[in-house]
Amino acid sequence: MTTIHDVARAAGVSTATVSRALAGSAAVAPATRARVHRTAQRLGYVPNTAARQLVTGRGQSIGLVLPDLENPFYAAVAKGVQHRVRAAGFTAVMADTDEDVDTERTVLGQLSAGIDRLILASPRVPDGDVQELAARARVVLINRQVPAAQTPVASVVPDNTDGIAQALRHLYNLGHRHVGYAGGPATSWSDAQRRRAYQGSSTPGLRVVDLGAYRPGQEGGVAAADEAIARGVSAVLAFNDQLAIGILGRLAARGVPVPEAISVVGFDDVPVARLLAPALTTVAVPAQRIGARAVDLLMADPEPGNGPGHSEEDSRHDGDGAPQVVMDVELRVRSSTAEPAAGSAAASRVPV
Amino acid sequence: MTTIHDVARAAGVSTATVSRALAGSAAVAPATRARVHRTAQRLGYVPNTAARQLVTGRGQSIGLVLPDLENPFYAAVAKGVQHRVRAAGFTAVMADTDEDVDTERTVLGQLSAGIDRLILASPRVPDGDVQELAARARVVLINRQVPAAQTPVASVVPDNTDGIAQALRHLYNLGHRHVGYAGGPATSWSDAQRRRAYQGSSTPGLRVVDLGAYRPGQEGGVAAADEAIARGVSAVLAFNDQLAIGILGRLAARGVPVPEAISVVGFDDVPVARLLAPALTTVAVPAQRIGARAVDLLMADPEPGNGPGHSEEDSRHDGDGAPQVVMDVELRVRSSTAEPAAGSAAASRVPV
DNA sequence: CTCCGCTTCGCAAACGTTTACATTGCTTGT
């Protein structure tokens, strides 16, 4: 491996000059800068990241912690993150926690040594842990916000409230009056916010019942579907698409026609959603863009007033200036929702 | 941050002793070793990876390069890799190349500086590049093998030949005599091997035609489906599930019933395959285990004769000893395949 | 001509580890 010394010797300058010339920013004569660049190129010099990190303290990599890579939503987030990170000349180290709090805590411990920039997607650890972590490293949250403490934590989340509202309105307009919410893990911030969303926006005549908390995988869908049938709802709103897909599968297995007997709405709009039978009506969340945006926040210079100002998203700076980005979502109506059957028990049983 | 010096001072020993005690392997008195461990624990000492890497030369992270994280197959591979890597106390840096050769080459250049262990999933760069890379770093291939050169390259691949054979036999037994193969990218080693598989095993009376090469995403499926219809095949075997899913979608859109008019078989068995309508018949590939196995190969001490010997897989060591692991695959028969319609043109048109 | 200020560059320290080699003290064989 050719080192900075080799380049220095070949270019007839000192290592300091090479370092500065390559960094570009420092004051070095244009002539020498060009010469250094040429020789570095010629010798195929590539700086040793370990040495650089050792002296500067900052590494060139960001950490991405997410609960489940096999969930297409997080895969998309990861992809978005990955692209933006590479564009910035950085490298992304990824950790899958399997939706497990302890694993997550362990992983955070391992990563926070050595890495000073982290993106946490749907972290399950308590607020305190996140804030403590944010004190030591730059942290951006995805799918979660934590109350501003000494060190406010930046975040980017989908507009859960609006997403639930859109889904509910759609269902209501179709004629549904008795809807079940199949929730995600109790420790999930997203789930809590979505619950609050349907509790808050009480449409007169619309009853939304809690179907329980389920693991946000396809397996969780079977119990949720059974519960929905038992409770006699005419439509079910699922915490995410994975759960909705599981529900669809279970419903089909039990011979319950969708959307004739029960309508199903998901959340996320993963790529397969539109290829299912029936195609899943769901709230589209721009997963890749969320990932990319999180990287922007992580890389942004904390000092200057405001960034270039992404127009589309609502980037509210609270107090000390940790941006809380909220991304727009959009309901994609497909064929898993329809008017409830005219004489359906579920539709008629509800009190006016 | 507490350094090794802090620990040394607190424990009343030198930094060398601390280093040795923590490494465990060296000869240090049991008493002092315990004392060092305790104080390190108490001070919350965690070694600086940059410093360690600088002196040892070896980093604690492995690189994973894959073509598309949004393809559930690779997501699963990534998950498997991730777990095993973390279990080994390492960290995984991930790079998504978007199925693009140039991006891949760039990424490899960036990663190979700084990282000396790489896992390449379905790499698209020519053999030469891979071999050159293998000379500088430890490399394990997934879904590809390269001819043994000066530096043989380890690999782990699914049993493509057997997978295609199983799928074809299934189709043949069902009564299909005219099958189309919807291929993946021409630069894909897997595709080439699968093509060779159906060309090699010529069953009398079974005709397999090439439907062309497609991008292995769901979009690619529409053209492939159209081609299949135009060619009048009674069944189509897709390069992978993504393509098969796209084909299913296009067939449904054009009103062609599956499996009544055309049977469809995929490859990979991604999680959604069994939840599609109709549920996809496909060749199951143990993606997570492939990832995990690749890590094992990467970490394995190259010196000793043989590892503990994973029983189930055929780990053939060729010549110089770069293991070429072939993982068993298994056809999952679901409802996207059936006997061809009795009087179907496709079934009868074929010459005996 | 002298002195000052600016540009451009080199010197050398520092970052936190690992590890070859030196050192110490103790056991053991004779």
Added chain:
DNA sequence: ACAAGCAATGTAAACGTTTGCGAAGCGGAG
């Protein structure tokens, strides 16, 4: 009892880079 060897630990160099500080060169102002 003494040398030799071994076990346990300390000393210090080295890894490749960044960066504060000082030195040199040079032009212009007084």
